[in-house]
Amino acid sequence: MPVLYHFPLDPASRFIRLIMGELQMEAEFIEERTHERRREFLLLNPAGELPVLVEHDGQVVPGAVTIAEYLDETRGLVLGDRRLLPEAPAARVEVRRLISWFGHKFRAEVSEPLVHEKIIKRLLPAEHGGGAPDPGAMRAARANIRYHLKYIAHLLRQRNWLAGDRLTYADLAAAAELSAVDYLGDVPWNEEEAVRHWYATVKSRPSFRPLLADRLRGVAPAAAYADLDF
Amino acid sequence: MPVLYHFPLDPASRFIRLIMGELQMEAEFIEERTHERRREFLLLNPAGELPVLVEHDGQVVPGAVTIAEYLDETRGLVLGDRRLLPEAPAARVEVRRLISWFGHKFRAEVSEPLVHEKIIKRLLPAEHGGGAPDPGAMRAARANIRYHLKYIAHLLRQRNWLAGDRLTYADLAAAAELSAVDYLGDVPWNEEEAVRHWYATVKSRPSFRPLLADRLRGVAPAAAYADLDF
Structure with a gap:
């Protein structure tokens, strides 16, 4: 297996x-x-x-x-x-562009600093950078996520899914980043209704269930994390 | 065009x-x-x-x-x-692994800091981070490159090219990173003879000529940068 x-x-x-x-x-x-x-x-x-x-x-x-x-x-x-990386070269360009957007830009600006400050620093010994979260780093990440939510909303004004008219890797890459931040309670869902609606659709898929069942020892998820009707 | x-x-x-x-x-x-x-x-x-x-x-x-x-x-x-991304899934995995290794790890640990400190900071106005290079950042990058040269040498002990028995994207990704550092004179070529030999082969290809002709205003390349017999 x-x-x-x-x-x-x-x-x-x-x-x-x-x-x-x-x-x-x-x-x-x-x-x-x-x-x-x-x-x-x-x-x-x-x-x-x-x-x-x-x-x-x-x-x-x-x-x-x-x-x-x-x-x-x-x-x-x-x-x-329903292939998640579509056939046509132009469609593949857009999917890969967004995988990179979320896996590098969103990661560096939002999810990596939040997960690092709130989770990883608890696990690390002090001599390897463990300790209390840095409020400045968390504040910056929480400001950056607003810009990213606006960008997702911008995409959804032109399309039903992030890279076009059906679910692709782009949606899964974006939802994966957002879901980690959502566990920590740091996604301001009320700011972009279209993004909340899109995320609710992805979150309802059977593939999402194992993620919603994740529980980290010592760090409970935000109240609505596993709620499909958040 | x-x-x-x-x-x-x-x-x-x-x-x-x-x-x-x-x-x-x-x-x-x-x-x-x-x-x-x-x-x-x-x-x-x-x-x-x-x-x-x-x-x-x-x-x-x-x-x-x-x-x-x-x-x-x-x-x-x-x-x-001679396709640069080979057909077989396992071979593609190794090529993509190395594209990521050089484009992320080598970039972050070696080429990005050196190009940023020596080149980009000259172009930036002071209020956007321009100014004199940071000796600490350059020292760290020059220490890191030794580890990467050893890793390339390790690969070349098993193979003629970085990802297998012929030229692929992996060689071009690695040579692209090294060539930028080489312009700045920061590759210690005498430390790993096998790496120098592999790089000389890639550097001799016609596709490399335009890179060897690059000249940045105000920053001359290192003496042996365009020399095929370095």
């Missing part, structure tokens, strides 16, 4: 968990704490980053973008016209 | 220039300074990042990884068994 090394609140891991859910892949999920720099894990991915997929034949596939492309190539075709 | 918006010492732009050279693509090249945040450029790529390809039919393709995938899908097949 394939194995996915992941961390529950890591948005990159969540992106791949959503894809695997859409593909109805059976898999084993192993929680990895990359800051422990476990030797066996570094042998799988010398970059030391999550997620990492180990295929049933032993093939190691490290990194969210590489896994997403790999799953499209090896399993995506069975979805037919 | 296709247009590539690029900056001469930007490693991501160099990666795409090398691919276009390998594909023998005719194109117009326009130098863009992203820190100016030119409105017309932001309309092409809201992320404000280089490179951006505008196809002859007007299709906009933003970002190095998205452009690389797009060029493989639209022009890669003509290369036959």
Whole structure:
């Protein structure tokens, strides 16, 4: 059975968990704490980053973008016209542009600082940067998310889904980032009604259920995190 | 004719220039300074990042990884068994893993800080972070490159090229990063003979010539930058 090394609140891991859910892949999920720099894990991915997929034949596939492309190539075709990375080159450009937007820009400006300050710093020993969250970093991230919600709303004025007229990797990449921030209670949903509506639709999909069941020891999710009618 | 918006010492732009050279693509090249945040450029790529390809039919393709995938899908097949993103899923995993390694890890740890400190800070006004280079940041990057050269040497002990037995995107991604650092004279070539040998082979390809002809106003390249016998 394939194995996915992941961390529950890591948005990159969540992106791949959503894809695997859409593909109805059976898999084993192993929680990895990359800051422990476990030797066996570094042998799988010398970059030391999550997620990492180990295929049933032993093939190691490290990194969210590489896994997403790999799953499209090896399993995506069975979805037919619901394929999550569409066929046409121009459509693929838009999906990949948005995967990069959310996986790099949103990550760096919003989800990475919030998850780091509120979660990772609790897990780290003080000599490796652990400790109390930095209020300045959290304030900046909470300001940045407003700009990103406006950008998603802008896309949804032209389209039903983020990259066009159907669900693609772009929606899953965006929802994965937002869901990690939502666990922490830091998405101002009342500011952009169209974004809330789109997120409610994605959140209602069966592929989302395992994410909504995540519970981190010592950090309860925000009240409406698992609520489909938030 | 296709247009590539690029900056001469930007490693991501160099990666795409090398691919276009390998594909023998005719194109117009326009130098863009992203820190100016030119409105017309932001309309092409809201992320404000280089490179951006505008196809002859007007299709906009933003970002190095998205452009690389797009060029493989639209022009890669003509290369036959010299295709730069190989056919087999496992081989594609290794190429994409290394594109990410060099485009994210090497970039963040080595090329981005060196180009930023030595080049970009000269172009920026003081109120936007311009000024003298930070010796601490440069020292850290010059220490980090040693670890990356060892990693490349490690790969070359098992293979002729970085991702396997022939030239792929992985070699071009790595050479693009190294070439920007080499312009600045910060690659300690004498430390890893196998890496120097591999780089000399890539540097001798016709696709590399335009990069070796780059000259930044006010910053001359290191003495051996354009020397094929360095």
